[in-house]
Amino acid sequence: MTHSVLVVDDEPNIVLSLEFLMKQANYDVRVARDGEAALAEIEQAPPDLVLLDAMLPKRDGFDVCQAIRADPALNGVRIIMLTAKGREVEREKGLALGADDYITKPFSTRDVLERVKDFLGEPDEA
Amino acid sequence: MLQGWIIVLVSLAYLCFLFAIASYGDRRADQGRSLIANPYIYALSIAVYCTSWTFYGSVGRAASSGVGFLPIYLGPTLMFICGWFVLRKIIRISKVNKITSIADFIASRYGKSPLLGGLVAVIAVIGIMPYISLQLKAISTSFSVLVQYPEIVMPQDLGSAPLLQDTALYAALIMAAFSVLFGTRHIDASEHHEGMVAAIAFESVVKLLAFLAVGVFVTFLVYDGFGDVFSQAAAVPALTRLFSIEAAGGYGSWISLMILAMAAIICLPRQFQVAVVENVDERHLRKAVWLFPLYLFLINIFVLPIAFGGLLLFPDGGVDADTFVLTLPMAERQEGLALFVFIGGLSAATGMIIVATIAISTMVSNDLVMPVLLRVGRLHLSEREDLTGLLLAIRRGTILIVLLLGYLYARLIGESYALVTIGLVSFAAAAQFCPAIIGGIFWKGASRAGAAxxxxxxxxxxxxxLLLPSFARSGWLPAAFLEEGPFGIDLLKPYELFGLTGLDPISHALFWSMFANIGLLVGVSLLTRQSLVERAQAVLFVDVFRRTEDQARIWRATASVRDLQGLLARFVGQQRASSAFSRYARRHGQKLDVQAPADTALVRFTERQLAGAIGAASARIMVASVVKEELLDIDQVMAILDEASQVIEYSRRLEEKSAQLEATSRELRAANERLKDLDRMKDDFVSTVSHELRTPLTSIRSFSEILFDNPDLDADQKKEFLKIVISESERLTRLINDVLDMAKMEADQLDWYMAETDARAVIDQALAATHSLLQRDRPIALETDLPTRLPSVHADADRLTQVIVNLLSNAVKFCDPERGRIGITAGLRDGLLQVEVWDNGPGVPEADQERIFEKFQQAGHILTDKPQGTGLGLPICRQIIKHFGGTIWVESVPGRGARFSFTVPLAEAGEAAVSASAE
Amino acid sequence: MTRPGLMNERLMALFLLGLLLFGPPLMGAFDRPAIALGIPVLYLYLFLAWLCLIVFSALAIEGGAQTPSGAEPEDLDRAFEDEG
Structure with missing residues (x-):
């Protein structure tokens, strides 16, 4: 089964890089550039994993995370939060709100891939 | 050799010699080279305590009661050991308050009470009578015995001699003459009699030597040492009983005598005079503490041997033991020694009489007569010119009267008593001062009423x-008075008051008098209230070691200096008064204008000088009469006010301090808040910057890794990714530069290169730099409205360029996407160069027009200009323009573009150019 | 130099000692018809005790201080400043 990944970030270049990585790993990739778009996408079709930036326009990543976790139907969605803010408190907040993992930027692409694979299992070879 | 006229001659010669010493001492004192400023002299002068009573009477008492004479000397020893506490305090108090006598002391302590002063004077006069009579009796007796040489005949065998042949009378008159000469030649404000003290000290030496001479003679020449005397005495049963205390009347007598002597050594007027009033330096007391007891010890060593020697030599009681010191040498045919002893005894008596009568005359004149006379308005004493003569006359008269009274007592009563008993009667009288004095210096609560x-x-x-019984025993009162009590009332028997038996008369009297005295002192003091003056004086006395400065007293004085000087002169003489005043003036560095009103200090000074002459109470009256105010209560009121104002001052200062503390802590709290805000802002800035930096970094890293991990990417994609890496690196660089600029500018650590700058050139440069932007994505029209020549501005050229470039690129970014138009104008406005950059973009809403100049803010809510904008462009422009001294702002109507303007101050040359040019 | 307070204490102690020495209990012990050194015991005791007391007080005073203690001479001078 193909797993789907939702990439949420307002920086186009970062979206581009993550999109490329996920595609390369044979995951189904969708993108959103702000919090509201992200929620819309999730509502439409819940992904298996969300790569969620903390700083987003319209609704920030913490809100989105909280919203996902508030819905028991979305319990199976894995959330990895990304942030460029280096503070411990952000990490604590994210994990407290229900994120499954937290990565700080700049991240290692291999690291991101590994974590995604951890959660989702090896993708089927296309 | 020992004929009457020789003895008289030698005696008179001796007295004249004493007088010579005294006048020499006085002369030296006047010259300021005091003879007696010496602790040894001081201690010797106190030895005036040993009168002819010691000289003759100790042996007499020892012969009948063994060690019974000893407490009279042990008591003073003990008293002096703790004299450091008691006597020193009394001396200090007396110095500070210019006390001139024991009456003055007591009167002063209890609110400057003339009543108490007079009472003390009366008690002193009556109490001293027996003692003086004792001395006179001793002189006449010893003379009578000596003149009988080589016969040893006791005076009482002679019967009562007719008046004109009574040696005692002549003795009294001669003594009076000498006392007058010694002590009343002039009035000294401090009441010091230095000559007298010198003479007394000399006398103490003479009597000690005389007694030691006869002692050595009897012990080692008549007998073979102490052991011999006592062993011979031990062989006589009648004498061995003297080896025990029982002979001395038991412990009751022993203790009461010791207590009596302890009181007497301070309270006898003559002792107070030499120990306190005549003391010139408090430090002399240190030596006196042990020197005086040592003197007592020495003069008593041979008492017992002499007593026993006499008892052994004259076994049948035919010879009065009081005379042993004379009769023993006489019996051994030692004429010289006998004469020497006689002179010693004469010395002892003379010393006592002179000092005692001088002390008493001072008291009587200052505390008894003068206050009365001053109050008798009819005499108009306050107006008399010279009162010195009156004072001296009063004192001389007193001396004579006291001596005659003593003689009278001796004649009437003295025969029926042994010397020692008479002395003890006087001791008991003096002891009545003790509670008032001791209580007064240690207990502030002792009041005048209580003391009185x-x-x-x-x-x-x-x-x-004690006194009345002595009359009874001499027959002047019926004997039944003693045996059955007055009017037959048993309980009031003078020797057994209220049925208290078993005590000898002295102890009995001591007990009851102290009972009444102390009991009433304490009881009445506790029940009555002190007046303000009393309280002030009590504090002055009890706290003397803590308060050595006078209370500041405010006199609403209307006395002139001349008045005060004249007042003083009336009592101490013109010369002394003016010298005292000029000394004062010198010491205070003032010139005393005699017409001027006297200030507080001078009035005080005058009062003190006067107190030395006539006592504190009288001085007060006199000064008050001159100053025309009765200010007895103002004193303490002012003192209380002083204290109160001090307290108020302290609490005011405390309040101030605590208010200051309050203010400071408030300020601190406010500062703390501000610091926390700054901290938070800093945190926000730091985290925002961190965020902003990490973002391009992320792209750079990600795409670099992707490129690295995927070498088989197709070329187009590779190119695209590389382009991203490059552009993000540029972005990062821009951001870092901006952040650094911003940080440096804010921390004032940027290096500015301010100079006279050609504005036009800068603008041209900026336009050139941004030229490419205009062509990049879509064509944008640029309109310029710049004069050919612009005045020079005072600015940093590079930074100015940076500002204009920033504004231009902003304009390019935000101008209309379809038909972008931007423009730049520059000109002189209000003496400043004003540059404007406009665009036809969406404009900036009013709410944001300030906000966009803040870090990381943009119109709208978030940075929409990624990845180009750093969010720091406008804030940096503002810092730069601010540093130049200008302002930057935006004018905009949403939908109708925005116009960014800034001003820059001109350089001086530019100003000149401005005024020169026709612009 | 011992402090003035110590001197005061010693003097007070000596005073109390004196009261004891010349009081009934101790004196009673010596009040016997005996002779020592040729001198009746009571006499010897009293005079020796007296001498000792004097000597000790001399020591207490002289060893007490080299400078006048507690006399506050400066204050004395100020108090006397008006004196002739």
């Missing part, structure tokens, strides 16, 4: 239990 009641009661009891 105590002393009066004690005196009355003394008179009843």
């Amino acid at each position: 009641a105590g002393m009066s009661a004690g005196f009355l009891v003394w008179a009843y239990t």
Whole structure:
């Protein structure tokens, strides 16, 4: 089964890089550039994993995370939060709100891939 | 050799010699080279305590009661050991308050009470009578015995001689003459009699030597040492009983005598005079503490041997033991020694009489007569010119009267008593001062009423239990008075008051008089209230070691200096008064204008000088009469006010301090808040910057890794990714530069290169730099409205360029996407160069027009200009323009573009150019 | 130099000692018809005790201080400043 990944970030270049990585790993990739778009996408079709930036326009990543976790139907969605803010408190907040993992930027692409694979299992070879 | 006229001659010669010493001492004192400023002289002068009573009477008492004479000397020893506490305090108090006598001391302590002063004077006069009579009796007796040489005949065998042949009378008159000469030649404000002290000290040496001479003679020449005398005495049963205390009357007698002597050594007027009034330096007391007891020890060593020697030599009681010191040498045919001893005894008596009569005359004149006379308005004493003569006359008269009274007592009563007993009667009288004095210096609560009641009661009891009985025993009162009590009332028997038996008369009297005295002193003091003056004086006395400065007293004085000087002169003489005043003036560095009103200090000074002459109470009256105010209560009121104002001052300062503390802590809290805000802002800035930096970094890293991990990417994609890496690196660089600029500018650590700058050139440069932007994505029209020449501005050229470039690129970014138009104008406005950059973009809403100049803010809510904008462009422009001294702002109507303007101050040359040009 | 307070204490102690020495209890012990050194015991005791007391007080005073203690001479001078 193909797993789907939702990439949420307002920086186009970062979206581009993550999109490329996920595609390369044979995951189904969708993108959103702000919090509201992200929620819309999730509502439409819940992904298996969300790569969620903390700083987003319209609704920030913490809100989105909280919203996902508030819905028991979305319990199976894995959330990895990304942030460029280096503070411990952000990490604590994210994990407290229900994120499954937290990565700080700049991240290692291999690291991101590994974590995604951890959660989702090896993708089927296309 | 020992004929009457020789003895008289030698005696007179001796007295004249004493007088010579005294006048020499006085002369030296006047020259300022005091003879007696010496602790040894001081201690010797105190030895005036040993009168002819010691000289003759100790042996007499030892012969009948063994060690019974000893407590009279042990008591003073003990008293002096703790004299450091008691005597020193009394001396200090007396110095500070210019006390001139024991009456002055007591009167001063209890609110400057003339009543108490007079009471003390009366008690002193009556109490001293027996003692003086004792001395006179001793002189006449010793003379009578000596003149009988080589026969040893006791005077009482001679019967009562007719008046004109009574040696005692002549002795009294001669003594009076000498006392007058010694002590009343002039009035000294401090009441020091240095000559007298010198003479007394010399006398103490003479009597000690005389006694030691006869002692050595008897012990080692007549007998073979102490052991010999005592062993011979031990062989006589009648004498061995003297080896025990029982002979001395048991412990009751022993203790009461010791207590009596302890009181007497301070309270006898003559002792107070030499120990306190005549003291010139408090430090002399240190040596006196042990020197005086040592003197007592030495003069008593041979008492017992002499007593026993005499008892052994004259076994049948035919010879009065009081005379042993004379009769023993006489019996051994030692004429010289006998004469020497006689002179010693004469010395002892003379010393006592002179000092005692001088002390008493001072008291009588200052505390008894003068206050009365001054109050008798009819005499108009306050107006008399010279009162010195009156004072001296009063004192001389007193001396004569006291001596005659003593003689009278001796003649009437003295025969029926042994010397020692008479002395003890006087001791008991003097002891009545003790509670008032000791209580006064240690207990602030002792009041005048208490002291007056105590002393009066004690005196009355003394008179009843000791004085009257002496009249009865001499036959002047019926004997039944003693045996059955007055009017037959058993309980009031003078020697057994209220049925108290078993005590010898002295102890009995001491007990009851002290009972009444102390009891009333304490009781009445506790029940009555002190007046303000009393309280002030009590504090002055009890706290003397803590308060050595005078209370500041405010006199609403209307006396002139001349008035005060004249007042003083009336009592101490013109010369002394003016020298005292000029000394004062010198010491205070003032010139005393005699017309000027006297200030507080001078009035005080005058009062003190006067107190030395006539006593504190009288001085007060006199000064008050001159100053025309009765200010007895103002004193303490002012003192209380002083204290109160001090307290107020302290609490005011405390309040101030605590208010200051309050203010400071408030300020601190406010500062803390501000610091926390700054901290938060800093945190926000730091985290925002961190965020902003990490973002391009993320792209750079990600795409670099992707490129690295995927070498088989197709070329187009590779190119695209590389382009991203490059552009993000550029972005990062821009951001870092901006952040650094911003940080440096804010921390004032940027290096500015301010110079006279050609504005036009800068603008041209900026336009050139941004030229490419205009062509990049879509064509944008640029309109310029710049004069050919612009004045020079005072600015940093590079930074100015940076500002204009920033504004231009912003304009390019935000101008209309379809038909972008931007423009730049520059010109002079209000003496400043003003540059404007406009665009036809969406404009900036009013709410944001300030916000966009803040870090990381943009119109709208978030940075929409990624990845180009750093969010720091406008804030940096603002910092730069601010540093130049200009302002930057935006004018905009949403939908109708925005116009960014800034001003820059001109350089001086530019100003000149401005005024020169026609612009 | 011992402090003035110590001197005061010693003097007070000596005073109390004196009261004891010349009081009934101790004196009673010596009040016997005995002779020592040729001198009746009571006499010897009293005079020796007296001498000792004097000597000790001399020591207490002289060893007490080299400078006048507690006399506050400066204050004395100020108090006397008006004196002739």
